[in-house]
Amino acid sequence: MRVLVVEDEAGLRDAVSTSLREEHYAVDEASDGKIGLIKAKQWNYDAIVLDLMLPNIDGWEFLQELRKSHETPVLILTARDGVEDRVKGLDLGADDYLCKPFSLAELSARIRALIRRANGQATTEIVIGRVTIDTAKRTVLKEGQMVDLTAREYTLIELLALNQGSLVSRSMVYDHVFDENEDSLSNLVDVHIYNIRKKLGKDFVTTRRGHGYIVETPRSS
Amino acid sequence: MKRHAPPDVVVGGKKSNRSLYQPVRNFTKSIAWRLQFWHATILFCVVVGLSTLWFLQARRARLNAIDAELLSAARVLDGSLRGFPFITSAPRESSPVPILTRHGHQRLSLPRENVDREDGKLPPYLAIWLSDGRLLRSARVPENVVVKFQESMARSGFSVQQRDALREVRIVGPRGSQILVGRDLTAELGELRRLAFQIIAFATCISSAGLFGGWWLARAVLRPISAMSDAASRFSVADMSPRIDVVETDSELGELATILNGAFDRVDQSFDQQRQFAADASHELRTPLAVIQSQIELALKKERTSAEYAKTLAVCASAGDRLSDLVDSLLTLARLDAGEKPAIRTPVRLDLVAAKCIDLMRPLAEHADVKLEGDFGTAVVLGDRKQLERAVLNLLKNSIEYNHRDGSVELVVEASETTAELIVRDTGIGISEEELVRVTKRFYRVDKARTRQQGGSGLGLSIAEQIIETHGGTFQISSELGRGTTTSVRIPVCDQKR
Numbered sequence: 038m039r040v041l042v043v044e045d046e047a048g049l050r051d052a053v054s055t056s057l058r059e060e061h062y063a064v065d066e067a068s069d070g071k072i073g074l075i076k077a078k079q080w081n082y083d084a085i086v087l088d089l090m091l092p093n094i095d096g097w098e099f100l101q102e103l104r105k106s107h108e109t110p111v112l113i114l115t116a117r118d119g120v121e122d123r124v125k126g127l128d129l130g131a132d133d134y135l136c137k138p139f140s141l142a143e144l145s146a147r148i149r150a151l152i153r154r155a156n157g158q159a160t161t162e163i164v165i166g167r168v169t170i171d172t173a174k175r176t177v178l179k180e181g182q183m184v185d186l187t188a189r190e191y192t193l194i195e196l197l198a199l200n201q202g203s204l205v206s207r208s209m210v211y212d213h214v215f216d217e218n219e220d221s222l223s224n225l226v227d228v229h230i231y232n233i234r235k236k237l238g239k240d241f242v243t244t245r246r247g248h249g250y251i252v253e254t255p256r257s258s
Numbered sequence: 259m260k261r262h263a264p265p266d267v268v269v270g271g272k273k274s275n276r277s278l279y280q281p282v283r284n285f286t287k288s289i290a291w292r293l294q295f296w297h298a299t300i301l302f303c304v305v306v307g308l309s310t311l312w313f314l315q316a317r318r319a320r321l322n323a324i325d326a327e328l329l330s331a332a333r334v335l336d337g338s339l340r341g342f343p344f345i346t347s348a349p350r351e352s353s354p355v356p357i358l359t360r361h362g363h364q365r366l367s368l369p370r371e372n373v374d375r376e377d378g379k380l381p382p383y384l385a386i387w388l389s390d391g392r393l394l395r396s397a398r399v400p401e402n403v404v405v406k407f408q409e410s411m412a413r414s415g416f417s418v419q420q421r422d423a424l425r426e427v428r429i430v431g432p433r434g435s436q437i438l439v440g441r442d443l444t445a446e447l448g449e450l451r452r453l454a455f456q457i458i459a460f461a462t463c464i465s466s467a468g469l470f471g472g473w474w475l476a477r478a479v480l481r482p483i484s485a486m487s488d489a490a491s492r493f494s495v496a497d498m499s500p501r502i503d504v505v506e507t508d509s510e511l512g513e514l515a516t517i518l519n520g521a522f523d524r525v526d527q528s529f530d531q532q533r534q535f536a537a538d539a540s541h542e543l544r545t546p547l548a549v550i551q552s553q554i555e556l557a558l559k560k561e562r563t564s565a566e567y568a569k570t571l572a573v574c575a576s577a578g579d580r581l582s583d584l585v586d587s588l589l590t591l592a593r594l595d596a597g598e599k600p601a602i603r604t605p606v607r608l609d610l611v612a613a614k615c616i617d618l619m620r621p622l623a624e625h626a627d628v629k630l631e632g633d634f635g636t637a638v639v640l641g642d643r644k645q646l647e648r649a650v651l652n653l654l655k656n657s658i659e660y661n662h663r664d665g666s667v668e669l670v671v672e673a674s675e676t677t678a679e680l681i682v683r684d685t686g687i688g689i690s691e692e693e694l695v696r697v698t699k700r701f702y703r704v705d706k707a708r709t710r711q712q713g714g715s716g717l718g719l720s721i722a723e724q725i726i727e728t729h730g731g732t733f734q735i736s737s738e739l740g741r742g743t744t745t746s747v748r749i750p751v752c753d754q755k756r
Contacts, residue, residue, distance in 0.1 A: 046545055048573040052552035059559065090541070116544035119537060137548035141555045 038083040038152055038192060039063040039213045043073035043099070044114065045091050049137075053086060053114075056141045057148070061175065061188035063216035070094030074102055081212050082109050083152045086144070089115040089126070097129060104130040110151040114139065149173060156199040163198045165252060168237055170198050177237070184236050189214065193229050197242060197252045206249035290476045297472040301465055309461045317450050321425070324441065325418055328427035331368050331382060332416070332439040336431045338365045339386065345432050355392050366395055368439070380442040389434025400424075405438055423447055482511045486518060498526040538701040542584055542716070546577035553577075587717040590648070591700070594724035605752045606643045608678050609634035609671045615650040616669060619658060628658050629666040637673035637680075640752040641729045649725040650680065652718035653745050657684035660743070673751055680747040689737040697735060698723045 040062045044050040047068070054064045065080070067073030070091040077085055077099075085103075089096030100111060113126045116137040123134045132154075133147050153161065153172060161173040169178040175191055177184045186194070192214050197205055210226050219225075230242055230250060243251050286292075339345055342365075344356040358366065368382055383398040391407035399405055403421075408428060411417070416429040426440035485502060492500040501522060502515040557570040616632045623630040639646075650669075657667040665685040672679045689697055696702050701716040726733045731749035 046549060048549035048577055049545070049552055051573070052549070052556045056552070056556050056559070116541040116548065117537070118540070118544075137544045138551045139548065141552055141559075 038195065039065070039080065039216060040148060041065045041067065041073065041077055041080070041082045041085045043067045043070065043077075043085065043091065043096075044088040045069055046088070049088075052141065053144065057145065060145055061192055062148075063192070063214060063219075065217045068092075070096065070099045074099050076217075077103055077109060078106060080217075081107075081209075083155070083213055084148050085109055085111045086114050086148070087111050087131070089113060089117055089122070097125070100126070100129045100131060108155075110155045112144075112147055112151060114144070146173075152199075158199065163195075163201070165198055165201055165241075165254075168241060170195060179237055186236065187232075189225075190229055190233055190236070193226075194233060194237070197250060201252045202254040204245060204249050204251050209249070290480050293476045293479075294469075294473060297476075298469055301468045301472070305461045305465050305468075309457045313450075313454055313457055316453055320446060320450065324425055324443065324446065325427060328382060328425065328439045328441060329416055329429070331384075332427055332429045332437045335366060335368070335384060335386065335437045335439070336429060339435060339437070340432045341365070345435070355388065355394065358395060363395070367397065380445070382439050382441040384440075385438045386431070387436045387438075389436075394435070399440075400442060405440070407436055411436065479511075482515065486511075486515060490518065493522055493525075495529075498522070498529065535700055539588055542701060543581065546580045546584070549577040550574045550581075584717075587721060590721055591717060591724065594721070594728060603640050603642065605638050606641050606646055608637040608639050608646070608673075608680060608749070611643060611646050612650060612669050612671045612680060615647060615654055618651060619654045622655065623658050623667065626658050626661060627663040627665075628661045629664075630654075630658070630669075631666065632669045634669075634671040635673055637671050637678035638752045639678050639729065639731075639749045641749070645725045646729070649722040649747070650682075652722040653682045653747075656718055657682050657686055657743065657745075660684070661686040665742075676751060677748045678751045680749075682745045683742065684744075685742040688739040688741050688743055689735070690739045694735060694737055698733075 040057055042050055042054050042057070042064060044053065044066075045068050050066055050068065054066050057064045065076055065082070067076055071093040073085075073087070073091070074094055087096050087099060091099065094102070096113060096115065100113075103109065103111070110132045111130065112133040112135060113131045114135050114137065115122070115126075118136040126134050132151055135144060135147060149161070149172060153159075158172075161171055163170040163172065167180050170176075171178075172195060175195075177186055177191065177194060193210065196210065196213050200209075207226055215225075230244070233242060241252065243253060245251060342356070342362065366384075366386060368384060380400075381398060383396070383400065383403075385396040385399060385405045386394040387407040388394050391409070393407070396405065403424060405426075408417075411428070411430055413430055416427055419426045419428065423442055423444045424440055425443050426438055428436060428438045431437045482502075482505070489500045489502045501519050504512050504515045504519065506512040553570045553573050557567060562570075612632060612634055616630055620630055654667065654669065661667065661684055667685075668681075668683045670679075670681040670683070672681075698719045700720045703716045723733045726747050726749065729749050731747055734746045734748075735743060736746075737743040
């Protein structure tokens with residue numbers, strides 16, 4: 038899952054991004070509103086963490102601009118804790134609001150919830166046939182057995198599972214699994230898919246040549 | 259963060275926004291009652307006095323008219339009497355009372371019109387005595403009335419006598435005779451009584467109208483006052499919206515209401531400013547705090563390399579510095595806000611202060627590649643050297659930080675007879691016109707990204723301005739976007755002769 042962190046305070050941006058990266062998110066950073074908005078419009082992020090007091094374009098304007106074209110879930114992270122500010126933020130199209138100072142654990146839980154809800158998932162568990170995916174613990178069980186996965190593999194499985202029954206194109210994979218610093222021309226995706234098949238069974242992912250990948254919804258028999 | 263509701267907002271589950279104003283309990287102490295009381299007393303006295311005067315005047319006028327009438331009748335009789343032989347010839351001792359002929363009777367009668375009265379008043383009666391007291395003639399004297407000759411009456415003039423409802427005028431006729439003309443005044447007295455009743459009724463009407471008017475007036479006058487008390491008592495920290503409805507702006511009460519509303523506005527405004535300041539301060543304090551907390555949480559999540567720990571600590575240290583700077587600035591401002599005059603007021607050489615500040619700022623200027631120049635003439639002002647230093651440092655810091663590479667900052671101190679002027683001129687990024695008015699506002703930053711990085715709090719100019727103001731000086735900023743900013747500070751010079 039790919040997240041954009043827009044925050045002008047370097048120390049804070051660094052802490053949030055590092056923390057999210059350690060939880061295996063692909064994280065892009067922006068230090069002001071203008072750059073943040075360009076990035077937010079360019080990529081389909083799974084979530085955006087947005088400070089309100091930003092240079093160039095402030096958080097309110099950012100939200101208004103973004104909401105004209107994108108429905109990306111936005112979590113406002115700000116030191117303004119007034120009720121009016123929160124109401125204004127949520128009314129302008131923010132999905133969640135967290136006040137500084139905050140706990141990184143809470144921030145990551147809220148981001149998980151945002152992504153889950155955006156994908157129409159009410160709980161943290163996704164069950165596909167014999168495979169159970171826990172998005173909170175970031176674990177995958179196959180027939181009750183924990184499957185050993187790398188962070189990238191897990192993220193890819195989560196992306197496919199959240200889109201189960203529909204096609205996930207290669208560019209979608211690049212958008213959501215890798216961050217802006219990685220080379221999208223490599224055949225990394227194929228390698229990861231190969232490994233996932235090895236670990237979860239050949240029929241877990243179907244390749245649609247030239248289109249992408251799909252996790253079929255198992256027919257209830 | 260838990261927020262405490264203001265304690266006075268909720269009372270017994272109801273909003274205590276209701277009026278605390280209670281009308282005066284002891285009614286007799288209220289202004290309305292006192293006004294009413296005095297008004298009624300004065301009104302009563304005036305009405306009773308005027309009515310009495312009116313009645314007495316009317317009565318006297320009527321009686322005078324009657325007396326004149328009776329007197330003229332008596333004089334006519336007196337004239338007639340002079341023509342009789344028993345009057346003209348000398349009186350003889352013990353001569354019998356002359357017998358009047360029919361003609362004589364007629365001559366000694368009152369005129370016809372006086373006899374036949376149409377208005378129901380009784381006609382006058384008369385009695386004539388000779389000088390020895392023997393009755394010559396009497397006519398129409400009421401039955402139960404006895405008229406008597408009066409001894410020792412003055413030779414000239416007349417006397418008026420009131421007996422019950424009878425009024426009699428008596429004059430001395432020729433040769434010591436006496437003529438009396440009288441009348442029964444029952445009808446007139448009845449009329450006067452009716453008049454009295456009319457006056458009493460009229461006075462009662464006037465009094466009640468006056469009392470009602472007074473009551474209405476007192477209420478009308480006092481209603482705005484209770485409205486004011488009501489609005490003033492509803493005005494509280496929880497709700498600063500109540501204002502007094504000003505109906506008549508020109509009246510004294512309207513003026514008072516306007517003044518009170520103005521006071522409310524000012525309280526509201528300064529409270530708003532304070533609230534805004536608290537919100538901004540909390541925002542500024544939270545940001546470095548958030549940096550410290552999140553960095554520490556991140557570091558503690560798992561084992562890190564020593565380089566990572568060092569980086570975390572460095573970030574935390576700089577955030578800590580920012581916090582302590584901020585707290586320092588906030589405390590300075592709070593002290594200046596409290597209106598504290600400079601504790602030490604000694605003559606200070608402003609030029610020396612400026613020179614010291616230039617020295618202190620040189621490393622920062624070199625770091626930013628900004629040329630720092632000074633040109634000082636001797637200027638002595640009265641004040642606190644440390645505070646003045648702080649103000650000048652803040653101005654210089656702004657000029658250096660909001661500058662281009664290879665820019666310059668010039669600090670000039672000049673003194674005239676009355677004022678010392680300190681000018682900071684820079685070739686910096688400048689401030690646009692609409693930002694110029696906000697630039698001394700607390701926490702306002704012209705370039706938000708730039709100062710954040712350099713740890714500016716947005717309080718520097720506010721502090722400088724406050725310090726200059728407590729020194730009785732003025733503060734002026736002019737700027738051109740892209741060209742630079744000039745800040746000019748004028749402080750009255752210290753009179754060294756004293």
